[in-house]
Structures are given as C-alpha cells and as structure tokens.
Amino acid sequence: MNAGGSDEAGFSGPADGDLVRLARDGDPAAFRLLVERHQPMVRARARPLGDPGDVDDIVQEAFLQAFLALDRLRDPDKFAGWLAGIVFNVGRRLRRRAPVTLVADWPEALHPAAADGQPSAEDLDRADAVRAAVAALPAGQRRAVALHYYADRPAGQVAATAGAARASLHKARRRLRSYLTEHRPDLVPDAGRTAMTTVRLARIERRIPPGPVPDRFPTHVMVLADDAGGRELPIWLLGRDSHRFAKEAGSAPAADQLTARLLAAAGTRVSAVEVGELGPEVTVARVELATPGGPGQVTTRLIDGLALAIAAGAPIRVAGPVLHRLGVPAGTDGDRSVPEQTARDLRLDQPVAGAPANLAFADGLGQWAVGGSFTENPVRSHWQDYTARAGDGAAVLTAAVPEPAGFAWLAQEIGADRYRGAVVSFRGRFRVGAGAGQAGLFVRVTGARDVRGPFTAAAAEADPRNHLVPVESDGDWAAHEVTVPIPDQAARIAFGVFLAGPGRIELRDLAFTRAG
C-alpha cells in the first residue's frame, strides 16, 4: 500500500490499485475509501444517463456491482475507468427497463422502496435473491454480513478480532458472488456479459400463426413469460419440433426427460439454459451445467435447450436485448384459440406431385412454394423478409426488406419415380436486378428419409444434394439450365430459384424434362 502517495488521477492517499487489493482481501474500509473518492465522478457520469431521480439509483447500483465484481477486475490500477464503464452500463440498462429502485448494500429492511414508497416487483425479486444468498451463508459469515452491511457496524467489530472479521467478510463476499452467479447471474455485473432475464415457461399450445408462415410451418408455440417485465416471448416450434412437443404438449418430451435423469445420475445439475440471441440461422441455447468437476457449458439447438430446461426444472434466461426486440406485452400474443385442422396441417400427409405443373404460372403460384433459411426462425421476426408473386407468364422472388435475413427459394417439389436413372434438365429464362444478392436456379435431389441438416446459406451451398447455377445480377433476361442425374434411390426432386440478400430474381419460359 502506497500510503501517503498520489495516483495518476491526483488523489492523495493510497492508490486505487492498492485499495482494490485491500478490498479484495476483505478490508471494507478500503472499499469505502474508493466509494468516497470516486463518488463525485460516478455522480457526474450518472446525471446524463437518467432522470434526476435516477441518479442516486445509478450511483448505488454502480458501486454495488463494482463491489460484487471486484475480484474480476483484471488491472486494479484501472479501477476508475472500469467503474466508469459500470456506471454507463447501469444507466443504459435503466433506460431500457422500467425504473427500479436498486438494492444497494443489502438494505436493512430488505424491502427497498420505489419512488412511490412501494417496492416494485423487481425490487422484491432482487431483495429475495439477496436475502436467499445471505441466508445460505454459514452462520459466522451471515452474522458478519448482517452486522457490517445491514447494521453498519465497523468491520473490526463484527468478529472477535479484526483479522477474523476481515476473513469472514472476505469469504462471505466470495460466497455471495458464487451463489448469485449460479442462481441469479442477471444480478451479477460483468462488463462483457449481456444482462439476462429469467423467464418461465408459461404454456405450450397448439396454434397456427396468421398470415405468411414458414415452409416448415409451425403448429405449436411455446410462450416464455417475463413476469417482472410484463412481457412474453413466443417461440414457434418448426418442423420436427412441432411434432415432438405436439405429442407431449405441456411437458418435456420423453427423450429430454431421460437426458435430465442421466445428468442427475452423473451428479450433474442443469443450472440454467440461456438464450443469448435469436434469429434466422441463430437459434441456439446455452446449457449451463454444475458438474462434479465444476461448471460447464454446452451449446444446443434452441428447442433442445428449452426442452431440457423444462425436463430438468432449470431456469430459462433470455438476453435482455432479445426480450426487448422480440418480446410482446403479456396478453397480446395473438389469438389463443386452438385452430381447426387446416389444409396446411394435412399437407404433411399429402403425397408430392408426380410431375411438374404450372410452369407458365397460369395458375399463379399454384404448385410453387416459398421457403428458405429465413423461415427457420422461431420468433416470426423475419418470416416476411422474402415474398413471391406471379403474373404474365413469369414469377418473381423478391426481398421484401432492404436487408433480408438468410436466403429464400421459390420452388416446386415432385416425386422422383419417373426420373430415376435419367438426367433431368431444369431450364428457362431468368433475370436478376443490379445490386441483388446471390441468386440463381437449382435442382435438389433427396432420398425418401433425408433429414435436413443445418439450414444456412453455406450449408445449402455445400450440400451435394443441391445443384446450383448462379445468375449474374446484370438486369438482363438470360437463358440458363441445370442438368442433374437422378440416382435410383432418389425420392423427391425440387427445382426453382434461390435468392440470398436484397433484390429479386425473375423466371419465365420454364421447362423441366428428362435430358437423357
């Protein structure tokens, strides 16, 4: 400790770095010195971040987060800059969310009051979490925390000796951080970590969304509720997941229940399942494990992660930005009535067509379908990024927004029976406007039971079942053709055009024939 020195910021007394090190060792006086020293700076930075009434909250929360995160400050000498970053993040979060009164220094009554004198739901939630964390401490540490932080007794008086007091507070702080990290990571500050909100599974229900729906149309929706924020996040179950949950709606499928039991038998607990981002081609969850060897993480498909959380009774946490962007006010998530069985439901059991049809678009887009990776999105936010229409003997697949997500196709699918062993040709005239993304025509040949793999543009390009011919975006009509041998084990053939990115691709004068 550089007693009597002066640090870079010109403060007299111990340098910030030394105070941080002392505070980490359990010296509460050191942290109080840091608070006194930096409070003017924190207050000045907090003022522009919120209403005047928020400043105290931001200041309190920033110091609380700094206190809890002190062990993770890499360079103690840079405490001031680190603290300034915390202030900014606290203020930014406060602007995003409903104003809350923050629990600072575990207040005496553990019932923080909001501006109107009543604790908000979030305040109580935080207070409960802190109360539970304190209650989980060993008796000696709990007493030290209560005396020092609640009753404001000097550290030297919370145990028999000053050394014992420091040790108790040090251990207590570590335990509190560990507890909160495991149970309520959304309350634990980390400059590089996105704030997560704990949600609950409100319901899984049979529903077909109104309006345009994805190629692999959903029949069920899983609704996650953020009760404190009054928001809901609908997750649509696509493709095989619709059927997976349809059989066992409301509970985790048997396979996931088995996984939870296997993990329990291995002495491992699913401590949380986190959803950090959602969107086309980004549909994953992170499973947090508490294993005998320490914490672990495994990334899974979104639905697999959620199913496991349900089966294991683990909390589900969603990143704040995801909830902010995709959440809807509770109770406004569309029509909750169970729809009658529709033609779309029946489509799964319909045999595919035996031969190409409507190649001149006389019947509009009859026999044609639009799909693509943009539909592989369980939150509807990009389900309308691409669209298609037909008229005057031509059709067009077009991006409906300036920056569409993923890729799209306009295609029809036929049975391969009459083409096995032959070479087929799909040809026509195509036009791609200037400035468009990647576009072209394709033929896709699949077996009877092919399981569709990852549905990304890169995966589609690399998939040997896809035969792609790009079309230049020069704005001129041009003839193109793709020829493909059809193997004996082929079951289905899809042909059409694709578009990845903005712009449009038009097609006309089409033919699909045996070429050999």
Added chain:
Amino acid sequence: MTTLRIAHAEPRPGPRPGGGFCTRGYLVVLADDGGRAVPLWLPGAGFLATLLERPAAEVSTDVVPPELAVRLLDAAGAQVTGVDIDLTAAAADKLDPETAVARIRLAGPAGTRAVTADLSLGLALAVAAGAPVRLDGAVLDRVAVPVTGNDLLTPFEDRVPPQARRP
C-alpha cells in the same frame, strides 16, 4: 451377457405409391455373432433410425436428443458404458416395449450408475454413445431366431403389425 449389434431400424410401412413417406413404427433387428437375430417392433424408434442412417463419418449439427445427452454427459465427465436389455416380464418370449426396458450404465465422477429407460431411447443412446448393447445369454436363447445369409430384415417383416403395413 451377450453383446448384440443393431442391424436395422427400418420405418414401416415406408414409401407411398406416387411419392411421400409414411412411418407408423420401426422394425428393429438386433443380431449376435453366432447367426442369431432378435426382431422387435418399436413404434418410437425414430431417433434410433436417424442415427443408424447417418453416415459414420458425417458430423451433423442437427443432433437428435440422444446425441445431445451424450455431449452433456461428456461435459459432466461421464460416459455411457453399456446398455443392457432387461426383461420386465420374466417369462416373456419376445422383446418389445411392454416386456423389456433398457438399463443404461453410466460411469463418471459420481461413480457407476444405472438408469432405466424406454427400449427405443436406450438403444438410440447406445448408438449415439458407441456403447455396447447387451442381453442376458439365457434370454437371448429364448427370444433369438436363427438366421442364414446376410438378410436380417426380410425374414422378420411379419413382425410388423398389420395396421402398420398399409401406407
């Protein structure tokens, strides 16, 4: 215990005339090295069939739940060491979901454990984990069918229930 390999998990009734595919269950065939086979009709063996179909060298990110279970167990430091088929009806002369279950053997930091599971899921987990499937020798003597040649499927088509033969 005798180690068996999973020779088939074939969906039935299968392709529809004119296109499409229909699955009402799976004809699963286990086999030993001594020319004997054990046919089973398992309605819920979809994950097992998917895993058997997948080329050995293919690394798929579209994992099915048994594969995820293996990954999670690996992260927990545990492994599936074997899947034993146990009869729940001692005198049964055939294997099916009513007469048999899978006992999944685990080894890991928590010691060795056994978890009972549905037969279909247990077999799928064995494939996902690359773990052996075992059956008591005396039971195998009772439920196995001698086979000649390499065709381990056609002789057992009659095990498919009549209602599952029509597409």
